Amino acid sequence: MSDRVSATLAKMFEEERIVFWYDADRDMRDTFEALALPGVDKVEIKDNEFGLKYRILRKEPDQKFLIYHHGPEPAMKDNWLLDVQLATAMFKADQAAIWVQELGIPTQYDTAVRDHMAFYRSQKRLDRLKQFEADKPSASVSDIRRKMLAVCTEADGELDTVVEALLEDLAFGRDDRIRVIERSGLLSFFWKQVANAYGYQPEQPDFQDFSIALFQSAYKRAIGEVGCLNGEALLTFRRWKNSRHNGQAFERLSEKYQDILKIPEDLELRDVRAVVSIDHFEEIDRHIIRAIVNAMSEQSASSVDVLKWVRERRQSHWYPKYADIYQAIACATEFQQALAGAELVMHSPADAVRRYSTSWFKLDQLYRKFLYHMQKSGQATLLSSLYESIENRYGTNFVLKINDLWQDQIAGLDEWKISGFERQLDFFRLQADRFRSKDQKFVVIISDALRFEVAEECMREIRSLDRFDAELTPMISSLPSYTQLGMASLLPNKDLEITEKGDVSSHALPTSGTSNRGKVLAMGRGEDRTKVLKAEDFMNMRTDEGKELFRDHDVVYIFHNRIDAVGDKLQTEDRLPEAAEEAVEDLKKMVQKLKSANFSNIVVTADHGFLYQHKPLDESSFSVADPAGDSVTTKNRRFVVGRGLKPADGFKLWDAKQLGLVGDQQVAIPNSINRLRVSGSGARFVHGGASLQEVVIPVLRVGKQRETDVSKVDVRIVVSGKSLISSGQTAVMLYQEQPVSEKWHARTVTAGIYASGDELISDKHELTFDFSSENAREREMPLKFLLSRAADEHNNQDVFLKLKEQIGRTSHSEEIASHRFQLKRGIKTDFDF
Template identity: 80%
Template sequence: MGDRVAASLSRMFEEERLVFWYDADRDMRETFETLTLGGVEKVEIDNNEFGLKYRILRQEPDQKFLIYKHGPEPKMQDNWLLDVQLATSVFKADQAAIWVQELDIPTQHDAAVRDHMEFYRSQKRLDRLKQFETDKPSAGVSEIRRKMLAVCVGADGDLDTVVEALLEDLSQGKDAHLRLIERSGLTEFLWKQIANAYGYQADSPDFEDFAIALFQSAYHRALGDAGQLNAEALLTFRRWKNSRHNGEAFEALSGRYQDILKIPEDLNGRDARTVVAIDHFEEIDRHLIRSLVTAMSEQTVSSVEVLNWVRERRQSHWYPRYEHIYQAIAYATEFQQALSTANLSMSSATDGLKRYVGNWYKLDQFYRKFIYHMQASAQPSLLSSLYESIENRYSNSFVLKVNDLWQDQIAGLSEWQFSGYERQQDFYLNQAAEYRRRDQKVVVIISDALRYEVAEECLREIRKLNRFDADLKPMISALPSYTQLGMASLLPNKSLEILEKSGEVSSFDQSTVGTANRAKILAKGRDGDHTKALKAEDFMNMKGAEGKELFRDNHVVYIYHNRIDAVGDKLQTEDRLPEAAENAVADLIKMVQKLTSANFSNIMITADHGFLYQHRPLDESSFSVAEPAGEEVLVKNRRFVVGRGLKEAAGLKIWKADQLGLAGDLDVSIPNSVNRLRVKGSGSRFVHGGACLQEIVVPVLRVGKQREADVSKVDVQIVVAGKSLISSGQTAVMLYQVQPVSEKQHARQLTAGIYASDEELISDLHDVTFDFNSENAREREMPLKFLLSRAADEYNNQDVFLKLKEQIGKTSHSEEIASHRFQLKRGIKTDFDF
């Protein structure tokens, strides 16, 4: 006690020469007598008032005096030192007075201590309140009490942070902070503050009742309807909901209240368009998804509108939970749009090839991506009707139709080659060896079953990498389009021949099966070349130095990668083909990056064949009605037969070995179009070996590394129509993405808010993603509305700033990307008073 009294008096004497001390309870004499204060004389009032006054005022006018009375302060009419006392300070030595002194608050505000003594019985709470006072001294009792509320709940100071902390407690079923507020005598003050700030009125206020009203009002105000609480409540709700730290609390309360507030029933009567920008309840996303799926299945909504909806939902709190469903919807929309605009006709075989590699491959890609995201969503029931629609249209209106037309074009061919398109058998001589003729080293990645459309996705992902570029060209696979022949065709080759009993392929009269045999054939490419063939996993397991040695010691390297075929070519896993394709792209990106780190600068990616894939199990009409027959049927696959003296039959085309550029006297029979042959125990959804466009158009992807950085982010501008004036509680602006997103112009994620000149945020904060890829400038505009907070009233008639900020990496810091100055000039302040 003595130390605290000494510290409190010392602070008072920094400002005063005279300090009075009335020991009303007559229990502080010992403390007074033992007290030592440097430069301060201690005197006692004991029927000596006139003598003290003369000494203090005349004899020692510069000396500091502590004037003590052992007893209560006399009444004013009996206080002979009243005139002196009124000109200086009175020290109160009770516990409350000591706390007032410690906090360095004016004595006229001591009700903030005396009415809430329980609060101050914790040194930790007292120290936190002292820190608040040091940072920003309070102007009145109410401001001190607001800080006490913040200390009680562990918040940062303002009422909205107190509400956020109590919402966190509510979500976890805790009430310790509310009980502390009650013990501290702050409950009535809390409800008065909430009533003034948010318009909450209740005969018996309850925090859960307030929380329900907060969710309900935020929902109705977002819809443009009246709410029980005011606009400030909506702003507080938005800030709390959008904070990464409050996600679990928001989800818990939202899930609890959506049934109490009968949100599912309310949504049933609303057009999905009215809630597309609202994410207060998870049920909104489910309502939107059901509405989108129905509209798309019935084709009553435009693709532009669907994509805009999906894009807007990316800002939704629940988007990560439904991301795969929204992605599936987006790809289904892209598929429907592409199919509706596709001209599915061809005047010749080369015309058909040109159309496929120009645009038609995208339909395969959109379908595959749709199936992947549908599977990954783990909620296929929500997409069931859309899936049926996409599956039927893909199978019947695209794959079957196009390949029936393609069959018409190749039915009369006498030789398997097409003008203007490289043959797979010539790959090494015409493409890989091209680098060797320039005395450059080259690495070739052969990814089993890397269909053209999967390679195109890989192309775009590689181009997104800084300093990487790539180009893609088609090549026509050998026929039949199966692994053994495709792999052999990509090597230096001579006298390619399908062997009778196994379907294996020989070249230079040597087997081409397995990495070791292919390494021997690769060495025959060019005299003096050092070559290496290895599996992708072996390369990826190499240490950095080993990769550099691989480059140093070899001129030509072939790397064999098998992700797609390994999954798709098994009955038990063929339905996971879309996932395997996603993983293949990721593999190839990592491999390309590791190869460039190992000094390889000339990288080629190609495939042995493509594939046909339909997710739904095939019906009887998809199987060829003819059963292959002839002198000998040596090899039978879902999509081809190898034999000797094979007979012509309806639905089958017979090719002689020499027509296919092969040695030997064997025949190859290929089912027409997409038809499969019946083969016991093998899958039928993922197939290859035939002559369909999806099977025989294979990619040649060339990758190079640039010297200069070539990746940047799109620019974003703030567009304001009319005067830069804010005259109401909300304002609307337009944000404009200057360039469309591309491989080298990447998307940008920003936060947008209105700030005062001292960096105080005075509006709600929007997280916005700029990833528009449209060439149409109007389709790269983003309208935003900002709701001003109570804090904005303090900056009326001042300049404020709309700022776009971007997070710096994964840090807590951000940098300003764009800013626009506004004048805040509002005639009437907001409807709350502190």
């Protein structure tokens, strides 16, 4: 006790020269006598009032005095030191008075202490309240009590933060904070504040009941109906829901209340358009997904609407959980759009390759991406009708159609060449001429079965890296389009020949396996230092080993096998979409590592492409009969190699010379996309034939830039009409100026309306701008802001809509856009929206 008295008095003497102390209960003399206050004279009133007055006012006008009286304060008419007392400070020695003085609050506010003594018995709570008072002194007893509520709940200060803290407790089955409020005698005050702020006024207030009412009112107001709580409640709800810190608590309560409030039943009566911007309950996302899938199956919603709905849901709290379903829907919709807009005609083999490599490949890509997201979502049953539609359209209306047309184009070819396009057989010579003629080193990554459309995605991923550029061109693979011949064609080659076992020799050397390929690569240019290695061996190299690889070699070939390793096995072929995604990520990392090892000339290519249809094939997809001949040395799902092969319906027959090979072997390729029957092998993922998907392979050239060439998209605030806010809400349009692309990256911002001094006076939105559409209207984001009650304090002033972006992973942000509004509301109310 004496320590606290001493500390309190010392603080008072920092501001006062004279302090009076009346010991009303006459039990503090020992404490008074034990006090030692540096620079302060202790004196006692003992019928010596006039002498004391003369001393403290005239004789020692600069000395500090603690004036003690052993007894109660005399009546005013009997108090001869009243004039001095009124001009100085009074110390009260009871516990409540000590706390009042320690807090530094005016004595007229001491009921905020005396009525809540249990609160102050915690030094931790007292210290926190002192911090609040130091930051902003209270102007009323209610101010102090509001701060006490914040201390009880470990909140930041305002009522909404108190409510958020209690919602967290409720979500996790705790009642610690509400019990501290109750023990502190603040419960009735809390409910009065809630009633005034949010309009919650039941006869028996209960926090769980309030919480349910909060969810219900927020939902009702969001769909344009009347809720039992006011607009300030909706604002508090939005702030709490949108905070990353509160995510788990929100999800727990939302899950519990959507059944209590019968949200699933309510949603059954509502159109998607009415709820597409709402995310208060997870069931809303489920409802929207089911409705979209049904609408697409029934063709009752336009592609434009579906893509718009999917874009809007990207801002939903639940989007990460359902991202793959939404992306599957988006890919399916874009596939349908692309197929509807595709002109599937060709006038020559070269025209076919040009059309495929500039636009048609996108249909293969969208189909694969749809399958990938459908599989990853784990919701194949939900998406089954959409899958059946996409599968049938892809197989019949695209793959079969273009390859039937393509078969007509190549049927008359007497040599496997497509005018205007490089051949795989010429790859090494062309690359050596390109780089080694200038004494430049280069590295080639051969990714087994890297189809053109997968390479195009890889190109975009690489171009999205800072200081990287990439260019993709098509090349025509050798026939048959299988690994052994494709790999041999990409090496320096001479006298390529398919052997009896289906292997391929070059320079009279075998070409299978890393060691053999290394020997053949060395045959290219005798003066070049060459190296062949597997992708995993390169990726396991240390940084210094990678730089040594560059230093000691002129030409490096790296063999990567992700897609073929998965797709070419019956047991795993259905995982082809996932393998393609992994291949893109592998190649992206490999290119980055090569750059770190000082390689600047990087070429990514493939031995062949592939056909893939996820649905097991029916009988019509298989050739009726195998070609016959003197001998068949190799048989695959998509080709036959032999001698003395006889022409057969449904096949095109090539001799070795026509294919740029040597020897007397012949190759029979089934027409279009037909497969041969081969026991024990998969039929969904195949290659070896002459379809566009198999023979149009990528040459992806990767280079480095000297300067940073990646930026985030710009976001602009668009306001129609006057920049005036005259009600409790305001609507604006945010516009993403550039489509997201390889060099223009997505941007995540927070948006809110702020008064001067950067005080937030509205709800705050976290928004991701990642629109990739070239259509400017599809990069617009309409947004509504609700003003808080704090906005009333800034009426008739300028306020600012600000977009802020987090700086790295720090707690700081920078302003990227701002718009000035005049706040001019005629009536201060929370009910004008």
